[in-house]
Amino acid sequence: MDQPGGDIPVHTSSPEREGGAPVEASVAPASPTSRVGEIGCERLVAKVLSYAPQADVQSIRRAFDVANRAHQSQMRDNGDPYITHPLAVAMILARFRLDVQSICTALLHDTIEDTGVTYETLKADFGPVVADLVDGVTKLTRLELQSDRTKQAENFRKLVLAMSKDIRVLLVKLADRLHNMRTLHFVERQDRRQRIARETLDIYAPLAERIGMDRVKTELQNLSFAQLEPEADTTIRTRLNYLRGQGADVIEDVRRELLRLCHEAGLKDAQVSGREKSPYSIWEKMQRRNVAFEQLSDIMAFRMIVDTREDCYMALGAVHAAYPMIAGRFKDYISTPKANGYQSLHTGVTLRSPRNQKIEVQIRTQAMHDVAENGVAAHWVYKEGGTSSPDEGGYGGVRRPRWVQDLLEILEASSAPDEFLENTKLELYQDQVFCFSPKGQLISLPRGATPVDFAYAVHSQIGDTCVGAKVNGRLMPLRHELENGDQVEIMTARGGAPSPSWERFVVTGKARARIRRYVAQQQRQVSLDNGRAALAKAFRQEGVDGSEKIMETTLKALKALKQSSLQDLYVAVGTSNLNARDVVHAAYPELRRVQRVPRMLAGLPGVLGTAGPRPRGAPTMRRPSGGAVPLVGLGAGVAVHYAACCHPLPGDRIVGVVATGKGVTVHTRNCQTLESFAATPERFLDVDWDYDAMARAGGTGQMRVGRISIVAENEGSVLASITNTISKCDAAMVNLKIVHRQLDFTEILLDVEVRDLRHLSSVIAGLRAVSGIAQADRAKS
Structure with a gap:
């Protein structure tokens, strides 16, 4: 059950x-x-x-x-x-x-x-x-x-x-x-x-x-497949029965041929058996590769059981000498076993007859075969009386697998059960890549893993303080996908911390859970600080005492605030779930007497600072280039500036640079100014535009400055043509500078307000079409 x-x-x-x-x-x-x-x-x-x-x-x-x-x-x-x-x-x-x-x-x-x-x-x-x-x-x-x-x-x-x-x-x-x-x-x-x-x-x-319980896994998959996809299961089984009837002699002929090769290589005790792939395995490969049943090359597979590890490689040499090898189908799981302990040599070869049939050959020892079939159960050493315990040999008689420890660390870092399920599914499904630390430690990771995943696999603290990585001696981005055999060196900094943007590219559940926990803690701390400052300001404006003693007394006296502690109150104010003025009024109810303005006066000029209605025909004000920051990868309340050297726009690949006391400055990734920060990689933040938020807002949300470099003929009408073109492209010119004037040509730097990179490109395309403009490009920093 x-x-x-x-x-x-x-x-x-x-x-x-x-x-x-x-x-x-x-x-x-x-x-x-x-x-x-x-x-x-x-x-x-x-x-x-x-x-x-x-x-x-x-x-x-x-x-x-x-x-x-x-x-x-x-x-x-x-x-x-x-x-x-x-x-x-x-x-x-x-x-x-x-x-x-x-x-x-x-x-x-x-x-x-x-x-x-x-x-x-x-x-x-x-x-x-x-x-x-x-x-x-x-x-x-x-x-x-x-x-x-x-x-x-x-x-x-x-x-x-x-x-x-x-x-x-x-x-x-x-x-x-x-x-x-x-x-x-x-x-x-x-x-x-x-x-x-x-x-x-x-x-x-x-x-x-x-x-490693392959037989149990295969049976569970096939039984589940028959319930979930009954038509596909029936079709595949029908095809297999047909092929079995057509090629009954083929399997036996190939088995005898492989056995003959082993005997000629001196492997007298070798055993060879043939098998078919299971229906679910066939269906899964058809879905993954988007191919038809007839295009699969390894429906037939053969297993060779030999005496020793060395015999495995001798048998492999005999098979490769007799048959053409299929490129990319050789895997050595003996020298680099799977995470579950599976060991075997896999290779694909093409038979010369019949009909150039492609087959898979697996080569292993009997001990490896027992592990492949029964996994942990194959390691079980029976003890009379059954006194095996974690204290006596580790794990009920068997050493605890590394992946179980990883799941336990995810469990500690995951706050919700369904989040734990999501993260553990990530751990369970991925194929493996094998990478090495500089000291030669072998780390097994899911396919698609990045240096951040590697850092967390080595140790949680290393992952938390990771600021950069070298892969095979070269400095690589943290989102770089690792390959088999990569040597990974993680660079850490004492003040380093996980970036929220890491969650978008990590693939291990352990890394994702740690990042989420850190981000949640940081966001709470920022909200707490903001809430404390907002409350202090609100009490100060009212000229009353706003000490923590007053706040705690107010919390105990008034259940209407619905906050269990003073810190929760600060967080509620910092996240705008609670108004700071309401808290002041809760502490000092006498301050609730506020002068009310008759509704008929609302909107009249001069009343409480309100402005009258906009005259008909008055121009609509252009949205300023400030406003909410459409970025992901930053905590709440972080000050953001956009670099004037490269003028980043939505659509650019960007990076953040932390400056003490000034917040974060956003540059394009190809900005030459970034070279000056090469010695302090811990200052870099992996940020990106929040395109989902922009889409919900109906666009990029605000106008931003883009810089264009123009080379134009030295004629008086050119400036008029430039301004007309910019207006037609729904942009606005905010600055123009003549950099250099010659007899025939003039070099101009032009700052225009645009929505994003695509908008800027359309403006540049329009300028290039203007008669008298020889060149128009985005200005480089």
Whole structure:
């Protein structure tokens, strides 16, 4: 069961309670139910004894008895006794050769949630380890969650917390979901089947991949795919059946040929097997590459199992010597394993017959194959008595994977459950790139990662203070996408801090969560400072005491302000959610007596400084070039200036330069003035125009100055032509300077007010069309 109450509903005679959890039903006939359970229990015991002859199977039988009694009145949707589900989950884990504690957990995993069995009971009967494992798998229904998405995110959040203590929680959870997916077709409601399938595809299949359980991942994907895209699933399976019938001999012929190559290379004990790609894998590749079924080159794949690591490379050489290699299809996951521990050599080759068929060949040792198929479960070392704990070898007997630690750091930095889900999906889905620190440390990152992601992967503090990066010895922008094998050197500064604009290009959830937390803290601090200053000014203007003691007394006396603390009050004023004058009036109610102006006088000249109506025909005033700053990447309340050397406009690629006491000056990225700041890279801010805000405002929001350099014939009519052209282009000339005058030509610098870079370009194009103007370009700084 995966959501609170489980995914596969229990067959009942009364309506199912919210969440789909089992409810009491008519008791099934005792004898058949008991007999089914006993047979399943003995099969389970026999399976455990086959790989662990000294196992404490009495604990398994006791766990079965407890679960069987607890679930005796419950039935599955297919009519089977409910105990068949815990038995099936336990058998899946037994096939991975897990320990007795894991098997007991599988048998008991629904008892706390769906029956009257308590944590204390399990702890007394089976010990604290099993009780903690069951509690970790149990879905808590007591929380009141607001939406399905929040529910999904919160469950996943708890799952990661639980598996951070013992990864066996995740193994039981995946086995539970796998059996539920195998029986999903018994759920009557299609929308519920598809919701469960989508959750499986989004969360549990990637989790299985992350811990290397390829068989579980593939089955979960295929079962989900059949529910979400039934027509595509049927079509692909039909095509595969057709190809299987047409090419049954081809797979066997290729297998024998590869085996012959291994024997000729001296690899006498090599094993070769052929396989087909799974339906979901085929569909996913067709969608990703936007190709038809016939265009896929690796529907057939062959796996070569050899004795040693060195034999893998010998086999690879034999295959490449016999068949043409497909460029770009070779991957060496032995020297650089995947994050989940997967190791293998992958290559694509073209067969000479039949019909130049393209195939994929995977080469690995038996140990690598076990890890590839079973992942973390392949590393499990059975301990009699099952005393493995995080303190004894790290992670329930297995070292905690690095990606689990990354998810925990995201959890600490994420404030909302759905934000955590968003960030963890980023962690789970991306392909990997491998980069190196200057000291040779290998860092695995998602595809598309930047130096900022690298910095946070090394350490959170390094990410927070990052101000620049060198990639392969060259200074590169922080938004640069890293490639496999890049050496990355992060430059930090003591006063460095995350830029809000980083969130637009980072791809790791850890980096995004840290940036969001910092930005939220900074924005709150700026709002707090602004609010404190605004309140001090408001009290000063009224000539009354505005000390913090007065403010605290006012907060306690008046609940109307709806602020729990003085800091919250400052923030509310700083963000304009609360008017400073209202706070003054709350502290000094006698100041509310304000002279009222009769409505009939409003708008008359001279009354309270108001202006009369604008005369008909009076020209409309042009909007000034000041106003709100349409920029992203800056905190609230930051003073902004636009450099007069390069006159940046919306549409330009820009950068901010911090000046102490003066705020931020915005330059174009190709401005020559920036060279003077090369020695202090920590002063640079990655900023950009807020095009979304401009669009909501109906344009760029304000007029800005652009500078044009003109070379014109030395004639009196040229200036008149220039001003007429600028007016026709809906721009305004604000400054004109004759830089140099010769006998035939005059050089002019012209400042015009335009909306953005495109507007400036249209003005320049119009000037170039004027007779007598030899050259018109944007002036360079």
